[in-house]
Amino acid sequence: MIPSSRGRLLKWLFHRKLSSFKSLKGEANENRMKIDGYSGAYFIVNNVEVRSSILLLPHTGYLWRPQTFAEVTPHSFTLFRLLFPKLDVLIVGGGRMTPHLSEENYRQLSSVCQAFELLKTEDACSLFNLMNEEGRHVGAALIRAGF
Secondary structure, eight states: OOOHHHHHHHHHHHHTTOOEEOOOTTTSGGGOOOEEEEOSSOEEETTEEEOSEEEEOSSOEEEESOSSGGGOOGGGGGGGGGOSSOEEEEEEEOSSSOOOOOHHHHHHHHHHEEEEEEEOHHHHHHHHHHHHHTTOOEEEEEOOTTO
């Protein structure tokens, strides 16, 4: 049974129509997500072109509303609060530059994962692929590099 606070959060996410795209079976190790390519305008995840910022978990991905790191708020990481167990590592790709967190965003990230890495998006993509292929419980929040 889902605790009431998680139930409310799930309902909120459902009503916000959080879009997701499916992992294509047989494309990646154990149906894991894999970033096949990226540019300033899009990501290619499991052979699907995605023209948005994205949140990735080991086996699924979601479109992410912030299009620049300046638009990221503590609520931008709400999805990761639903996970049990917590992620081993959350990798945050902030576009062309390594992102700098506000104190509020830092507190939120610290509460949703055991550790996090702040990187340029291109470095974050590579690290996510490496850790996910190793079978680690890893997530990524990636802003497109062109924005």
